Amino acid sequence: MWLEILLASVLGLAVYWFASRDKEETLPLGDGWWGPGARPTAPEDESIRPFKVETSDEEINDLHRRIEKARLTPPLEDSRFHYGFNAHYLQKVLAYWRDGFDWKKQVAVLNRYPHFKTRIEGLDIHFIHVKPPRLPAGRSAKPLLMVHGWPGCFFEFYNVIPLLTDPKAHGLGGEHVFEVVCPSIPGYGFSEAASKKGLNSVATARIFYKLMLRLGFREFYAQGGDWGSLICTNIAQLAPSHVKGLHLNMAFVLRGFHVLTLLLGPRFRRLFGYTERDVELMYPLREKMFHSLLRESGYMHIQCTKPDTVGCALNDSPVGLAAYILEKFSTWTNSDFRDLEDGGLERKFSLDSLLTVIMIYWTTGTITSSQRFYKENMGRSFLSEPHERMKVQVPTGFAAFPSELLHVPERWVKSKYPKLVSYSYMPRGGHFAAFEEPELLARDLGKFVGRVEGP
16 A cells, blocks of 8 residues: 555656646747649749639549449448448448439538638648628627548538637627638648648648738637647647637647556546546546557558558548548547447438538548648657647647547646646537537637636
């Protein structure tokens, strides 16, 4: 017993030491060129061009032919989603995709918001820019950058945007009205992919920071989950004076001293700053942390090492692409969905919405370039980059959704984001927060901004 107390004390002091180092550091802004060939000597065209999503009968007919030729392997009896995407349910998805899904109609849905492109560091960067339809007298809109992750895209934010740009009309009050900018990460969807190695989250953060400046925003809020949380974090590390606040629904803070506290967490909960809710979400440790990571991280190893190999198959087969991506929308929404024959996909999403995400990857041919983002960020020097050790010195809010892949306690978040002003245990929801629970996310974002700006 005394040995355990001594060990816990040492670990507690180590946690305190790490958490108390609040160095005011920033990342060097730098510059880059990601287009083909050498950087031209002429100044880059900084114009902002309107863009529309388009399709054609030829594109749709080619898709249908490929779906019709699909070769599926029958699933094992009673395997549900434990072996991956269940082929019986996949047949239902394919039948709807072929005979019920209206891509032209969904293209019109995508064009509901204004799309643009602009050239930054040699790449055509796509984004949507949505302004409030109305503003209360004497109020101005708050600029908000929202960044997606993998295997998502800008479309994830379509249901939360009206709650942010016109909150009063949706019963959320009119105190905080946002002007929303949602870019596509380079190599995702309609943003051009890099021609050179090395375009990681920091380079992307610099590109999006330049985008916001180009749009005339000297100060803005940033929000993200998955890769979006890391990119927005990097923006705050690059240009903290320009980021009024940072709101996240995922945080990359799993470092050594946190892992050590996990082992004694239930017994010394208060010493390590764990709440009862933290313990519920993290324990039993073997199942909720280690087994969960092993089950859900196979794709990551592939994409961190050889993304182009699997990319060849996925970029050639819409059926394979759909199974690969939609399986994540099942288990990352709720791990218990593995126990269902249909993966629980239609409990949170419509097939129209899910297939729209797939179509954005399919029609742009960007699955391989999107997967390369893993290799650029994690395939070389994982957990050794300067930004991974650097604290974030801007006001931060965090929404902890209970079905996220890994729960991050408030103490952990605060160790990297010492100016944490809002931490919320969300009542439901998983990895794709804006897509799954737009109202919960919008309300928490409004609460966070209220605390940043005060009465």
